[in-house]
Amino acid sequence: MPAKLKFDQVKVGDEIPAFVVEGVTRADFVRYAGASGDFVPLHYDQTFVEAAGIPTVFAQGMFTAGLLSKALTDYVGVGQVRKFKVRFATRVWPGDTVTCRGKVTNKTERNGEKIIEGELEVVNQKGEPAIKGSFAAACA
């Protein structure tokens, strides 16, 4: 698997380049529903959500987590992730702009691999956290 990072070149405090998605759409949620099999109606059925007292459909947490994982694999390389953890906070609504980012907080060795660990987050256009997370990834 291709490691993109050399362990010796990574410093604690290094930032993962941000992945910004401007204006997520209902179509994004529907596409994710089809791809993942997550057909919980809260994410595409306007009639259903209104009946539940919610103004409009909102993103699957794992859709947003998927965007965040893309920021991470662009940085560390596909196949390098050893741990990926997300905690869901505020919801992501149609039209929101989300910024996926993170930073390296620790370097260590585990199971014979050179590992970097760090924090992850997704924030909306108001700076509110949609996801707080953490990761571990192997380096070359």
Add this chain to the structure above:
Amino acid sequence: MAEQSIVGKTGKPFRFPIEWSKVREFARAIKDPNPLYFDPELAKKECGGIPVPVTFLQAAAFWQDEQSSPGMGGFDLRRILHGEQEFEFFKPILVGDVLTGVARVADLFEKEGGRGGKMRFLVVETEYTNQKGEKVAIARSTLIETGQAVKAS
């Protein structure tokens, strides 16, 4: 705490074949144009096969039938939230692999909610092995039952 007895309970093993069409559809859905998901020749050269996105195993969760679920702890489905999700990876997962997943109730606990009413937490761990019998990944989901019906925040 009769419900505590479900901790440790496992579901029936289920299979999850890793297929290219599904992998690239998933990659597109998370807006990831990485050619490793779309170009089999490149992926073979770089990874030994087409790899999967980090959160791809989430798709497996929706292919489990009822018997594969270790139970929902009697949670009210109208008051349930996906609180946390975690993946740990031990070996590569590539297109062509056939994974077997076993879901297990890892924990069940309560906390006082902020606006009155108890919140209950259910942690389900699903361990995936490949066709060679190697443990490749663990997916850990934390579901929260809120004290009152889920409303707009």
